[in-house]
Amino acid sequence: MRTLAPPPPAFAAAPAAGRRGRLGRVWPPVALLALLVVAWEAVTAGLRIDPTVLPGPVLVVTGTWSERAELLPAMGTTSLEALLGLALAAVVALPLAVSIDAWRGVRSSVYPLIVASQTLPIIVLAPLVVIWFGFGLWPKVALVALFSFFPIAVGAVQGLGSADRDVLDLLRTMRASRWQLLTKVKLPSALPQVFTGLKISVTYAFTSAIVAEWVGATSGLGPFMTAAAQDAPRRTDVVLGGTVVTALLTVALFAVVAALQRAAMPWRPRSRA
Amino acid sequence: MTGPRLALEVRGLSKSYDDLLAVADVDLTVAPGELVAVIGPSGCGKSTLFDVVAGLADPDAGEVRFDGVAAHDRLGASAYMPQRDALLPWRRVEDNVGLPLELQGHRRADARARARPLLERFGLGDFARSWPWQLSGGMRHRVAFLRTVVAGPGLVLLDEPFGDLDGITRSDLQEWLGDLLVEFGPTVLLVTHDIAEAVFLADRVVVLTPRPARVAAEVPVDLPHPRHAALRETPEVVALERRVRDALRASAWTP
Numbered sequence: 001m002r003t004l005a006p007p008p009p010a011f012a013a014a015p016a017a018g019r020r021g022r023l024g025r026v027w028p029p030v031a032l033l034a035l036l037v038v039a040w041e042a043v044t045a046g047l048r049i050d051p052t053v054l055p056g057p058v059l060v061v062t063g064t065w066s067e068r069a070e071l072l073p074a075m076g077t078t079s080l081e082a083l084l085g086l087a088l089a090a091v092v093a094l095p096l097a098v099s100i101d102a103w104r105g106v107r108s109s110v111y112p113l114i115v116a117s118q119t120l121p122i123i124v125l126a127p128l129v130v131i132w133f134g135f136g137l138w139p140k141v142a143l144v145a146l147f148s149f150f151p152i153a154v155g156a157v158q159g160l161g162s163a164d165r166d167v168l169d170l171l172r173t174m175r176a177s178r179w180q181l182l183t184k185v186k187l188p189s190a191l192p193q194v195f196t197g198l199k200i201s202v203t204y205a206f207t208s209a210i211v212a213e214w215v216g217a218t219s220g221l222g223p224f225m226t227a228a229a230q231d232a233p234r235r236t237d238v239v240l241g242g243t244v245v246t247a248l249l250t251v252a253l254f255a256v257v258a259a260l261q262r263a264a265m266p267w268r269p270r271s272r273a
Numbered sequence: 274m275t276g277p278r279l280a281l282e283v284r285g286l287s288k289s290y291d292d293l294l295a296v297a298d299v300d301l302t303v304a305p306g307e308l309v310a311v312i313g314p315s316g317c318g319k320s321t322l323f324d325v326v327a328g329l330a331d332p333d334a335g336e337v338r339f340d341g342v343a344a345h346d347r348l349g350a351s352a353y354m355p356q357r358d359a360l361l362p363w364r365r366v367e368d369n370v371g372l373p374l375e376l377q378g379h380r381r382a383d384a385r386a387r388a389r390p391l392l393e394r395f396g397l398g399d400f401a402r403s404w405p406w407q408l409s410g411g412m413r414h415r416v417a418f419l420r421t422v423v424a425g426p427g428l429v430l431l432d433e434p435f436g437d438l439d440g441i442t443r444s445d446l447q448e449w450l451g452d453l454l455v456e457f458g459p460t461v462l463l464v465t466h467d468i469a470e471a472v473f474l475a476d477r478v479v480v481l482t483p484r485p486a487r488v489a490a491e492v493p494v495d496l497p498h499p500r501h502a503a504l505r506e507t508p509e510v511v512a513l514e515r516r517v518r519d520a521l522r523a524s525a526w527t528p
Binding site for chain 1: 328359424
């Protein structure tokens with residue numbers, strides 16, 4: 001038997017090139033953002049703009065920091081709503097996607113309704129959700145779940161359908177059961193699209209939780225920002241601070257999901273992940 | 274009927290897709306341990322013949338017998354290797370080879386224990402823990418071959434197994450496969466459109482007509498195994514290749 005070259009060490013060249021590539025992508029927008037923040041501070045200070053109308057970024061940070069005793073529990077409440085809502089959406093969407101993929105009857109009856117349901121403006125369901133679930137945690141969770149459900153479900157259905165037909169045929173000639181086809185081929189094939197759906201849902205999750213809080217809540221980032229807007233004098237700095245915190249929470253959760261995706265798919269070349 | 278027991282027997286097989294007759298009244302037999310190459314022009318219905326034997330499609334007429342028994346549920350009776358290597362990207366090389374064993378209910382550890390010596394024996398030991406994307410096309414094909422023989426159905430179906438490889442890799446791999454087949458001694462039905470490949474590997478070459486596929490000629494190849502690269506240039510092999518080529522030409526001119 002002729003000898004063969006040893007396998008390429010996994011990801012040998014990837015880290016250096018990958019890191020430079022990632023930094024190369026991260027720096028330009030960060031630099032532009034920093035420039036805009038500096039310009040914002042200069043304009044508000046130079047023109048002496050009323051801080052209840054447009055506070056500068058320094059005041060936004062210091063003013064919001066001075067409210068941290070209120071802010072931190074509010075972040076906790078809204079994060080819990082967002083995470084529970086996402087989890088609920090995933091727990092419903094994934095088994096539903098599997099049954100849509102597995103049974104023609106379910107696909108032809110349920111799937112068109114799911115797609116059509118996207119024409120419902122979910123935001124206007126917020127008062128209805130309050131009527132059904134009251135003012136506690138669950139109406140917010142329900143609204144986040146409604147927003148998150150569609151991207152996850154559609155991603156999963158398309159992902160399951162994208163499984164390689166030749167591979168499925170091959171496993172059938174090995175007498176694989178439908179369960180084995182699902183667990184050994186279809187679910188791993190679906191992972192990239194499931195995670196894409198999940199990432200889209202993450203971008204909605206905090207926003208929809210805050211919208212639900214505005215309809216009726218006593219805690220969370222929604223009431224935190226509304227209270228600041230109604231203070232006398234008006235705390236516009238804290239309202240803007242709440243917005244920035246919401247964005248940061250969304251980015252952080254997005255990064256967590258991206259890390260989960262890399263952990264769930266160790267077989268993918270790093271440079272393409 | 275008397276005579277030797279046949280591993281595979283195809284009788285009067287016909288199959289059409291959407292009014293298009295792909296296979297017409299094909300008879301084909303393979304003796305135990307024999308390697309029969311089925312050769313025909315591209316798109317002549319070879320793959321349809323294979324799908325029926327593998328159990329992925331049902332014939333319109335005719336029957337398929339394994340070891341003399343007519344088989345209606347044929348899935349699992351033969352080990353099928355498709356044109357593409359069809360490795361699962363999310364399984365390491367050893368777990369791709371062990372997959373048929375896992376599907377039969379063996380634990381993953383047991384499947385690996387069977388796969389590893391096989392990978393060692395056939396020059397892939399260093400790659401056992403690699404992911405498929407880390408391998409070249411030729412390597413991936415070797416892994417796919419080992420996966421095909423590991424579970425041990427005695428009948429192996431190879432559907433243009435070297436189709437998407439370059440010429441150098443292909444002839445290397447044909448010799449490697451020859452060694453593998455000598456070691457395992459399975460019965461093999463090989464579909465190809467490569468005359469040199471058919472003669473180099475087979476005990477008998479069956480020439481099919483253009484669509485619909487019918488048997489046009491049979492060319493026995495009485496050369497011992499294992500066969501090595503030097504054989505390719507010998508007058509016997511060149512003469513056999515010419516016979517197959519002539520039969521292919523003659524069949525193509527039949528109205």
